[in-house]
Amino acid sequence: MTMTETSGRPPGIVAQGVRRTFGSVEAVRSVDFHAQPGEITALVGPNGAGKTTLLLVLATLLVPDAGSVSVAGYDPMTEAGEVRRRLGWAPDVFGLYDNLTAREYLEFFADAYRIPRPRGQQRAAELLALAHLPEYADSPVHVLSRGQKQRLGVVRAMVHDPEVLILDEPASGLDPRSRVDLKEMLREYAESGRTVVVSSHILSDLEELADRVVFIDKGLSVGEHVMSALPTSATSRRTWRLRSLDEPALVAALTRNGYSHSEPTAAGIDVDLADDAAAAALIAGLVNDKVPLVSCAPIGGALEAAYLELTEGRS
């Protein structure tokens, strides 16, 4: 299936100046958010930054106090039905009907989206395969592990093959294998021309997954990055972690050469370096000094560095 742009209607998600308060709590103060078809857009921010509230507005569940929103070309406030037909949403915390089997669960939602019965059954089988759960198709949902339930919840949001898929913290509670599977699944979904939005506060989850990242903090959108354009350690300052067989020798060599470094820990010793060239110079120096160096690598990904830079001094 290919997604054709409806004439004049912006595809994906366009949200501008969204504001939503709960009593005196300003959950979302002013957020601009865009997500394009064919891409996975990550919404990143600390707990309580307003991610879930923003996603509830996008998912046609909450009315914003201010701002304009368009999802798949329709307004979630005034054209909720049109949006819902084109939108899949999986909340961060959700329940499953414990007494249903995985297959019945998906078929129920196919019914709820008014998908004709034979097509719904076929779709449920496809999604069970996609979630790597076909052997559990006829098991009651309560026997599934946490990660399996999470996967079932994610594919449930895809039951009507939505143009826009919004997942709130989909990777939480997933084991590494499931994370990789989820990434592949979402990557494939986005590449078929759909818009995928994923929220998280765990940056490493998004490092390889997202194409674009929108940072929000304290209810404000504070920055937007295209992942491929994020500065790497080649040209920007990073913290590097060094490990040596002889820790005192490493500390002595660093001090002798004028590097400010962290206290040694079991993980190693951290040093701030301007770029890859500086790192190469440091390694050459240490080897020259006969320090038995085991490893030297930047810690944290590019995303984490960008995030820390953005939120620096903000608290």
Added chain:
Amino acid sequence: MSLAGIGVVARQEFRLRIRTGRWRWLLGAWLLVVTGFTGLLYAGLQHTTRTDDGAVMYGGLMLFVLALAALVAPALAAQSVNGDRERGVLAALQVTALGAGDIATGKLVAAWGTSVVFLALTLPDVLWCVAAGGVQLTRLLVTMGVMVLLLGVICAIALALSALLRRTTTSGLLSYLAVFALSIGTLVVFGLVSAATQETRVVHTPVDPNCSIDPGFSPGGCSGTYTESVVRTDRTWWLLAPNPFLILADSAPQTAKQKRGSSTDPLGSMARWVRDQRRGPTSSFTYGSLSSTRNPGAVWPWGLGFDVLLGAGGLWLTTRRLRTPTRKLARGARIA
């Protein structure tokens, strides 16, 4: 809102209910209790020489079944919305093609339908009453129909409470209180309000030609005036109207014999009582029955009308609470 949408929700609710497994036990216990009651009623009536045992049995059974159903029905609906919220399954449903009306009505249909299943389980005992004689078909059909409506009203009230309140325990408790208010509360309020609005009136008694009262014994003698306090239930009867038991009794069609009052059938007795309340006081000294010539009006159309409106209001409120996107969000409540 569409029939298909309501069907999707109702089927799902039914399926989840059946899967929990306790239902077999509950339905079995219900059948046992109701049949036990009917059996005892039958045995008790064997020692009388009445001709309409069936009608008496049927009346007793219907009142008993309504009382039991009033205990079961709130439990069927009182957690259907906030329970789904608590389990985190409601929001995912709200973003599907199902509208708020589909979800609210589907849930009502499921709870109501389940309570009708309970009612249907009393059919063997109803047939027993019919076999005992004296239950005409119209009476059977009308009481069953009214019972079904009353169960729907109770379910709709409980459903609305589950949509309005966040905690399932609170909505459960309040549903029982609502049923209590309708069945006992109406009687209490009626009694108290009637007593508080008593009037004192002067009664002129005509001279009774056959009077033989000694004037020395009774100051008024055979004629004169005296005052009495009267309870003007003709002004307060409507407080009784929403009572489901009185609605059931008053709506049951009566045979000529039952109308004359020569039957001890409990439904008939309750109907006569409530209609007497509507008619209001008659003087104990009115010869030739002045007021009783007025046919006492039926109370049940008012009561049933009120209760059905109450139930419809409950459904409307539930739908409103389920409508999204929402502006209001209960404090501390997560929408998902």
